[in-house]
Amino acid sequence: MTDLPLSPESSTVDVGGQLPTVLAAGALCWRIRKKQLWVLLIHRPRYDDWSWPKGKHDPGETIPETAVREVWEEAGVKVTLGIPLPSIDYPVAAGLKRVYYWAAELEDQKPQPDGKEADDVLWCTVERARELLSNPTDIEPLDALENAHRAKLLDSWTLLVLRHAKAKPRSSWTRAEGDRPLAATGQRQAAAVKRLLMAWQPDRVVSSPWLRCVATISPYLKASKSKVKLLEALTEASHRRKPGKVQATVEGLFDKRKAVVLCTHRPVLPTVFKQLGAHMNSALRSALPVQDPYLSPGEVLVCQVVGDRVISVERFRPFED
Numbered sequence: 001m002t003d004l005p006l007s008p009e010s011s012t013v014d015v016g017g018q019l020p021t022v023l024a025a026g027a028l029c030w031r032i033r034k035k036q037l038w039v040l041l042i043h044r045p046r047y048d049d050w051s052w053p054k055g056k057h058d059p060g061e062t063i064p065e066t067a068v069r070e071v072w073e074e075a076g077v078k079v080t081l082g083i084p085l086p087s088i089d090y091p092v093a094a095g096l097k098r099v100y101y102w103a104a105e106l107e108d109q110k111p112q113p114d115g116k117e118a119d120d121v122l123w124c125t126v127e128r129a130r131e132l133l134s135n136p137t138d139i140e141p142l143d144a145l146e147n148a149h150r151a152k153l154l155d156s157w158t159l160l161v162l163r164h165a166k167a168k169p170r171s172s173w174t175r176a177e178g179d180r181p182l183a184a185t186g187q188r189q190a191a192a193v194k195r196l197l198m199a200w201q202p203d204r205v206v207s208s209p210w211l212r213c214v215a216t217i218s219p220y221l222k223a224s225k226s227k228v229k230l231l232e233a234l235t236e237a238s239h240r241r242k243p244g245k246v247q248a249t250v251e252g253l254f255d256k257r258k259a260v261v262l263c264t265h266r267p268v269l270p271t272v273f274k275q276l277g278a279h280m281n282s283a284l285r286s287a288l289p290v291q292d293p294y295l296s297p298g299e300v301l302v303c304q305v306v307g308d309r310v311i312s313v314e315r316f317r318p319f320e321d
Contacts (some may be wrong), residue, residue: 012085025067026054027079027104030154031123037149039142040111042074042118049134052141053118054099062192062316063100064199069106069124075121076112079104079308080259081199083148083304084312085141101141103154153311156304158200159253160261161272165189165295178235186212192319194219196300202226202259206249208234211275212245213263216298220261234264243271246265250275254308261300262266269294276303280310287305287313296320 029040041050055070057063064081071079085101111121124132126146130139148154165186173180182190197220204219207213211229221228232238233245246264250272253260264272273294277285289295295315302314 009121019096020089020098022092022097023057023063023066023100024054024097025063025070025100025102026052027055027067027071027081027102028052028085028141028146029068029071029075029077029079029104029106030149033104037125037126038123038144039145040075040106041075041105041124041129041132042113043120043122044117045119046117047134050122050129050132051295052101052138052254054101055117062196062318064102064316067100067102068199073114074118076114077106077109080201081158083153084314085144088136088137088140097266102146103145105154117267132284156311157257158202158259159202159218159303159305159310160202160259160264161269161276161295161301161303162193162197162216162261163266163269163293163295163297163299164208164213164216164263165193177235177237180205181211182215182320186216186297189319190216190219193217193298193300194223195317196318198223200259200302202261204256204258204260205229205263206231206234206253206260207263208265208268209237210230210235210265213265215263217263234262234268236265239265239268239271246271247275254279254305257305257307266295273301276310279305279308280313284310284313289315296298 018266031038042053043050053071053074057066082103085103087098087100089096089098113119113121129142166183166189167180167186168183203226205217205226205228207217207230231249233249239246246268273288277288296317298319299317303310304312
């Protein structure tokens with residue numbers, strides 16, 4: 001869900017209601033030069049065309065992971081995902097193909113195509129990209145990117161809300177509630193959460209200090225060297241007594257305006273979402289989860305924020321047993 005000025009609103013072709021059989025993802029890498037928006041194209045020797053770096057989804061990964069991996073494999077750059085752009089649908093031999101796109105700012109890295117899928121890269125203006133892009137559907141995410149640039153929405157930061165991974169059942173745990181550990185499934189979910197979070201690379205983690213939250217974020221912390229802040233206010237017990245502290249914690253996430261992930265418990269999520277909703281328009285607020293369990297264990301809600309205004313909401317479940 002998004003309140004971005006996307007154009008067109010639905011980036012699909014008429015395929016008679018057919019469901020996608022092939023999933024793919026990529027990114028529109030962008031930068032600003034002399035107040036102009038420039039984008040990165042790749043040349044594919046197999047088709048002798050110019051396109052966006054993208055590729056097919058692999059089993060076991062989420063769509064955002066696909067986008068980051070494919071941009072690295074084809075263009076040789078590591079990207080952090082920004083605002084979501086319209087997905088596009090088009091028929092292929094296997095059925096219907098759906099490609100998901102994100103914007104990704106790229107400043108200092110020098111693209112290095114893999115030589116197989118892509119043998120050349122080109123930075124160019126939006127106008128030049130429209131002339132070079134071989135597939136007409138590739139224009140649609142470009143239009144959305146340009147519209148977001150004009151509306152000053154490309155310079156966003158990411159706020160992620162994570163429900164801890166699956167813990168051992170309360171009924172089988174007789175010790176302190178804060179010490180209840182992850183189940184075996186939860187440990188696998190935590191590893192998957194780590195891979196998913198790398199698509200946005202938050203350098204701050206704010207979490208409940210209870211073990212099941214700490215264990216959920218630990219793989220990401222080890223992989224990213226991000227800073228972590230453990231807050232008692234995010235525990236279930238503190239939330240029952242003083243929910244206002246959770247609201248204050250969420251509000252504080254907007255102060256630094258840098259990518260951050262908040263990890264907490266299912267009973268705390270309604271208060272978190274209520275406070276997030278204060279930074280959204282009514283359409284986005286209606287996209288927030290309102291029914292228990294709000295998020296599944298290990299599920300992530302991703303908000304793109306400009307200043308202190310949330311402009312898009314996405315949800316991803318990185319692992320299901």
